[in-house]
Amino acid sequence: MKTKRLVMLLFAALLVSGISFSQSASAYPGVAETPYTAISLQNDQFYSGYILYPNYADVDWFKWTNNTGSNVNISLFLWSPNYTNFDFVVRMFSPDGSSLPAYENEDGTIDSFGITNLLPGATVYWRVAGHNGTYSLSDQYTTWIHIN
Numbered sequence: 001m002k003t004k005r006l007v008m009l010l011f012a013a014l015l016v017s018g019i020s021f022s023q024s025a026s027a028y029p030g031v032a033e034t035p036y037t038a039i040s041l042q043n044d045q046f047y048s049g050y051i052l053y054p055n056y057a058d059v060d061w062f063k064w065t066n067n068t069g070s071n072v073n074i075s076l077f078l079w080s081p082n083y084t085n086f087d088f089v090v091r092m093f094s095p096d097g098s099s100l101p102a103y104e105n106e107d108g109t110i111d112s113f114g115i116t117n118l119l120p121g122a123t124v125y126w127r128v129a130g131h132n133g134t135y136s137l138s139d140q141y142t143t144w145i146h147i148n
Contacts, residue, residue: 031060035091035125038063043147048140051086054133064145065123072118073148076126078111081139085131087111088143095121 032039038061041047052058066072080086090113092100100122115124128141 033059033061035061035063035127037061038125040064041143041145043145046142046144048142049128050137050140051128051130051135052137054130054135058135059127059129061125061127062143062145063123063125066118066120068147069120071120073114073116074118074124075146075148076113076115076124077144077146078126078128079142080110081136081141084136084139084141085134086128086141087131088113089127089129090115091125091127092118093123093125095119 031037039047041062041064047062049060050058051060064074076088076090078086078088088111092115094100113126118124124145126143128143
């Protein structure tokens with residue numbers, strides 16, 4: 001419960017501070033539907049989008065590559081509006097392209113995932129989809145990445 005409160009406070013602080021938001025591009029299936037067409041996000045860049053169809057007929061993929069030249073710690077976040085439940089799956093690839101263990105979260109309004117010591121050149125992908133078929137024609141999810 002304390003973690004959710006902290007994440008909600010962080011989200012509110014970031015909203016007030018004017019951190020950049022991306023325009024929603026996922027209004028229709030076909031945008032960012034695979035890791036190959038994933039939307040690249042930058043540090044503290046927010047993205048809001050829709051999941052318009054149930055049962056994984058519409059998903060959105062995002063990515064970030066560690067081009068900093070050093071190991072970094074990152075946090076990924078996903079916020080679902082009231083009465084909807086979107087989830088994310090995180091996949092990581094090392095600089096040589098080999099797959100690292102994946103993570104799939106449970107249901108909840110705010111989901112977060114931390115990665116420590118992500119190697120230079122490693123890429124993190126995360127997929128946003130409806131939990132148990134959740135979708136909405138009017139409620140947007142918001143996802144973002146923070147590099148510590």
